[in-house]
Amino acid sequence: MSERRIGVWLIGAWGGVATTVVVGLTALKHRLTDTVGLVSAMPQFANLDLADWDELVIGGHEIRDTNFATEAAQLHKQSHVFSEAWLSKLADELQAIDARVKPGTLHGVGAKIESLAGTPARQFLSETPGAAVDRLARDMDRFRKDNSLDQVIVVNVSSTEPPVDDSVRSLNWTTVEQQLKTGGPCPLPASSLYAIAAFRHQFPYVNFTPSVGTNLVALEEYAQQQNVVHVGRDGKTGETLMKAVLAPMFANRNLRVMSWVGHNIFGNLDGKVLDDPENKANKVRSKDHLLTEILGYKPQTLVSIEYIESMGDWKTAWDHIHFQGFLGTPMVLQFIWQGCDSLLAAPLVIDLVRFTEREARRGGSGIMGHLSSFFKSPMGCEEPAFALQFEQLLAWAKDVSGK
Numbered sequence: 553m554s555e556r557r558i559g560v561w562l563i564g565a566w567g568g569v570a571t572t573v574v575v576g577l578t579a580l581k582h583r584l585t586d587t588v589g590l591v592s593a594m595p596q597f598a599n600l601d602l603a604d605w606d607e608l609v610i611g612g613h614e615i616r617d618t619n620f621a622t623e624a625a626q627l628h629k630q631s632h633v634f635s636e637a638w639l640s641k642l643a644d645e646l647q648a649i650d651a652r653v654k655p656g657t658l659h660g661v662g663a664k665i666e667s668l669a670g671t672p673a674r675q676f677l678s679e680t681p682g683a684a685v686d687r688l689a690r691d692m693d694r695f696r697k698d699n700s701l702d703q704v705i706v707v708n709v710s711s712t713e714p715p716v717d718d719s720v721r722s723l724n725w726t727t728v729e730q731q732l733k734t735g736g737p738c739p740l741p742a743s744s745l746y747a748i749a750a751f752r753h754q755f756p757y758v759n760f761t762p763s764v765g766t767n768l769v770a771l772e773e774y775a776q777q778q779n780v781v782h783v784g785r786d787g788k789t790g791e792t793l794m795k796a797v798l799a800p801m802f803a804n805r806n807l808r809v810m811s812w813v814g815h816n817i818f819g820n821l822d823g824k825v826l827d828d829p830e831n832k833a834n835k836v837r838s839k840d841h842l843l844t845e846i847l848g849y850k851p852q853t854l855v856s857i858e859y860i861e862s863m864g865d866w867k868t869a870w871d872h873i874h875f876q877g878f879l880g881t882p883m884v885l886q887f888i889w890q891g892c893d894s895l896l897a898a899p900l901v902i903d904l905v906r907f908t909e910r911e912a913r914r915g916g917s918g919i920m921g922h923l924s925s926f927f928k929s930p931m932g933c934e935e936p937a938f939a940l941q942f943e944q945l946l947a948w949a950k951d952v953s954g955k
């Protein structure tokens with residue numbers, strides 16, 4: 553029996569993805585389910601000594617006032633996921649994890665996300681960004697101490713923030729540090745403040761959302777200074793995964809893609825937040841840049857994301873690809889992807905925790921480019937094609953296992 557204890561600190565702890573991570577990990581611990589959907593459970597990664605389910609302890613930050621049982625029951629009722637028997641069997645454990653969820657920060661999240669917040673998070677509305685980082689860092693470190701953890705992996709699975717100004721991207725760490733110290737205004741959004749809090753204690757940070765997180769000059773500098781690993785952005789779970797697989801096929805057959813239209817409909821809380829044009833801009837950008845990178849030219853593209861409440865957590869993406877074949881002949885590929893959003897995302901979050909913990913344990917630092925196959929807008933990777941990104945993960949695994 554291993555003596556390792558690893559914390560998983562979820563930002564957005566009571567959201568759909570996080571709740572599914574918690575239910576999934578608890579079910580895995582009790583051997584109620586198999587490992588289908590988990591990349592890290594594939595034989596290629598079997599000898600990496602990755603963290604086992606029993607070693608993972610969960611906590612997190614949240615801004616809404618709810619709990620895991622309510623959120624899991626809602627997913628079950630509206631989207632027909634999880635078994636009712638499991639939920640009653642796991643109820644006590646879910647309640648114990650609720651106690652480790654602390655109020656998050658609303659700094660720089662925009663009006664749409666702020667409107668979701670409950671009283672515990674609202675009481676910190678007037679806090680300066682510097683004070684917010686101090687408080688968030690304290691929560692994370694207390695979690696480590698109270699649970700005797702060897703490591704804490706911080707994962708951002710909170711709602712998508714509006715994009716930041718370009719001027720914020722080029723700020724250096726000295727300027728940001730000064731802004732936080734003096735208690736003045738700081739233009740960094742919550743996703744970045746959480747990362748600063750994590751880095752303060754040398755905790756790795758994974759950004760599963762399109763929010764900017766650590767994808768800033770200042771944060772990359774701070775990560776280097778703290779010798780800590782990080783990665784992002786935006787989990788590649790459905791339609792964009794299909795694009796990353798299919799676009800190389802058109803490129804490698806010299807078929808010219810003239811237009812690629814993708815319409816997405818879904819009805820969960822993420823969809824509700826993305827219904828706001830400010831928040832949606834970040835997601836559309838993340839879904840749209842890939843084709844030009846893979847094809848080497850820009851076809852006409854359209855990405856639409858619409859909130860349709862009755863769909864719940866089930867997303868339908870309909871893609872229409874109009875391409876030109878030999879002798880100028882126009883042809884069409886259409887596909888329909890119907891996936892349950894949180895059930896696609898949660899295993900990848902668990903994979904990212906296990907791979908990140910392993911890289912940190914072997915002394916890695918900086919951006920983990922080898923995890924690019926998990927992200928729509930991967931940091932530290934120029935290669936946009938899924939198959940080649942996956943090769944990078946396999947190469948890393950070989951290196952770690954010394955084979």
Ligand code: NAD
Binds near residue numbers: 742
């Ligand atoms: P969700 O809306 O169900 O959950 C987000 C949670 O974050 C909510 O509980 C919300 O209250 C909380 N939150 C918002 N702002 C916060 C803050 N500043 N601090 C702490 N908590 C905060 O969304 P979801 O479906 O769980 O998705 C989570 C994120 O993952 C979204 O950004 C989404 O775009 C991204 N993502 C999801 C998928 C997928 O589900 N397939 C794929 C890629 C990316």
